[in-house]
Amino acid sequence: MLSEFDLIAQYFTRPARDTVRVALSVGDDCALIAPSPGMQLAISTDMLVEGRHFFPGADPFWLGHKCLAVNLSDLAAMGAKPLAFTLALALPDSRAEWLAPFSQGMLALADAHGCELIGGDTTKGPLNICITVFGEVAPGQALRRDRAMVSDDIWISGTLGDARLALAGYRNELALDADALEAAAQRMHAPTPRVALGQTLCGLAHAAIDISDGLVGDLGHILQRSRVGATLDADALPAGPMLSMQPQDVRRRCALAGGDDYELCFTAPAKRRAEILDAARSAGIAVTRVGTIESAPGLRLVGANGAPLNLQLSSFDHFASP
Amino acid sequence: MLSEFDLIAQYFTRPARDTVRVALSVGDDCALIAPSPGMQLAISTDMLVEGRHFFPGADPFWLGHKCLAVNLSDLAAMGAKPLAFTLALALPDSRAEWLAPFSQGMLALADAHGCELIGGDTTKGPLNICITVFGEVAPGQALRRDRAMVSDDIWISGTLGDARLALAGYRNELALDADALEAAAQRMHAPTPRVALGQTLCGLAHAAIDISDGLVGDLGHILQRSRVGATLDADALPAGPMLSMQPQDVRRRCALAGGDDYELCFTAPAKRRAEILDAARSAGIAVTRVGTIESAPGLRLVGANGAPLNLQLSSFDHFASP
Incomplete structure (x- = not known):
């Protein structure tokens, strides 16, 4: 068993790469960061609990990746550029077999986004991983939730529903062959935060959110x-490759209310369509x-023929579900 | 049972008071803050786990206070001015009887320090409270751990050891009468972060840390x-009012290795003694x-007569203790 301090030194301490913005990293009472002059700091925190957000025994490399990915996804949804993060970790024990791949998965994604681990906390306890992430965005440029305008287009990045399809497979809600389950489960275990897309949408999109609890x-x-309200074309939703092989009802439900997608949902004026498509191309992701968006409150679902759909869907609520 | 969103709206959402520095608070993918121009941001995170950092059934008002207090204490130890914090909360259920006093205790302390709750996360799970706190400090002014100089005085704020004495009472390691236990337990349940003192020490002290795991x-x-190394006069340590009534060995052990004190330990040149005392007076706390501080590595303990003490002490390590 490693001590608390050995654990931090061995797995979570590296020299700061960006010494301009990170003035002091892991090892003091606080980290010190110096945001670029004039920029706002975007801050988000997500807590992941074993048995709730991930299965007991989840692969530690991909768990480390996912814990940071869901936080980077919040920065993406604001159009912010990742800067740094803190990691607080409650662990039942301090085994190197778990800590080494967990930290590798997390730090590989951090490096890919130039996002530095600047501090944290470790304690014994039921497995719980809490990350707070920091990004930069120019004042007035952040993609907020409260800026959608009537007649805006609603856009989705990437594809939806494969993560929920995998969950349905694990829970035996429906039968999936092993290859399909494994392919769908990639989306559950290794989500890709749309960080570059979020930044290119600043100044183009009116409003944005990341899809973590389900699109609806x-x-x-x-x-x-x-x-405002909206009409959503349920059959226009881009289903994930595994989900697209499922019957229509499964496709609709997983894409509309699946959760764990970590795609961006954003709204933008119709006259910016060409620029949106260019921005997405430059960020390497389809939209x-x-x-x-409409003035009448509420969300109306329609099918491919424009006829209203009457689906009972519910989004994820941590205190409503068992 | 409240839903996740009702819970956040009811207990943890308030209009931002400081709209200059807090551009966007609870309710979007990220909060947005605008640090004062030219200032560095000090960031710290602490995770508190039921049964580890506090007793199951702990009074929720004081638990809310303590969770934020231990984070503010980290800002104090850097000399930073509190600005904002995020709260991530795993709860076994969402009972108003617990949430109402918990949020009141936390927000009362937040208001006393002008520290705004700007975001967070809630989920179901074993009780776990993770706060990340943000403060401001002028570049080059932060009180770091790595700046102690040979021949610096070592100072302690307030008094030490009453929190550890209360723990000894609860654990029946020693017999305390009910009044003494209750008085000592105040220090365990309701620590006071030395925020004003930390800020007045900027430019005076060389190094500082807050005492959470025990002075040694x-x-x-x-x-x-x-x-560097140091010699510490074990009998000069300011024992808490309850601890000071205990025998010498208990006094020494609780003051030296007690934990949960949340006082500041700092070093400063001998020529600044008068200014240190003035700063402490203006902050309303004794030092x-x-x-x-000495050049020879290691920590040497002496008694009132200057004779070396040979005490076996151990600081708290989350993965070493059962």
Whole structure:
């Protein structure tokens, strides 16, 4: 068993790469960072609990990746550039077999985004991973939830629903062959935060959110805070490659209310369509128009023929589900 | 049972008071803050686990206070001015009887320090409270651990050991009458972060740390990072009012290795003694000189007569203790 201090020194301490913005890193009472002059700091925190956000025994490399990815996804949804993060970790024990791959998975993603681990806390306890992430965004440029405008297009990045499909497979809610389950589960275990896309959308998109609890619920936050409504074309939603082989009802439900997608949902004026497509191309990710913001409150679902759909869907609520 | 979103709206969402520095608070993918021009941001995170950092069934008002207090104490130890914090919370359930006093205790302390709750996360899980706190400090002014100089005085704020004495009482390691236990337990349940003192010490003290794991261990971090040693007068240590009524051996052990004190230990040149005392008076807290920084590595304990003490002490390590 490693001591608390050995654990931090061995797995979570590296020299700061960016000594301009990171003035003091792991090892003091606080880290010190110097945001670029005039920039705002975007801050988000996410806590992941074993048995709730990931299965007991989850692969530690991909768990480390995912814990940081879901936080970077919040920066992406604001259009912020990643800067640094802190990691607080409650662990039942301090085994190197777990800590080494966990820190490798996390720090590989951190390096890919130039996001420095600047501090944290470790304690004994039921496995719980809490990350707070910091990014920079120019004043007035952040992609907020409360800025959607009537007649905006609604866009989705990438594809939806494969993570939920994998969960359905693990739970035996439906039968998936082993290859399909493994392919879908990639989306659950190794989400890709749309960091570059978020930054290219600053100044183009009006509002954005990342899809973590399911599109209907997360788009609902934009509608509520922007005091608008929307019509969404359920059959225009870009289903993940594994989900697209499923029957229509499964496709619709997983894409609309799946959760764990970590794609961006954003709204933008119709006249910016060409620029949006260019921005997405430059960020290396497809985007799809799936609906329209309207003044009438509420979310209306329609099928490919424009006819209203009546689906009972519920978004994820940590205190409503068992 | 409250839903996740009702819970956040009801207990943890308030209009931002400081709209200059807090551009966007609870309710979006990220909070947005604008640090004062030219200032560095000091960042610290602490995770508190039920059964580890506090007793199951701990009073929720004081638990809310303590969770934020231990984080503010890290800002104090850097000399930083509190600005904002995020709260991530794993809860077994969402009961108003617990959430209402917990949020009141936390937000009362936040208000006293002008520290705004700007975001967070809630999830179901074993009770775990993770706070990340943000403060401001002028470049080059932060009180770091690695700046102690040979022949510096070593100072302690307030008094030490009453929190550890209460723990000994709860654990029946020693017999305390009910009044003494209750008085000592105040220090365990309701620590006071030395925020004003930390700020007044900027430019005066060379190095500082807050005493959370016990003086010997925490001063040891200063010595290690500053590559110096020290002699500490064990009988000069300011014992808490309840601890001071205990026999010498208990006094020494609780004051030297107690933990949970949240006082500041700092080093400063001997020629600044009068200014240190003035600074402490203006911050409303007593400070006591307890030793000297020396070039020879290691920590030497002496008694009132200057004779070496040979005490076996151990600082708290989350993965060494059962």
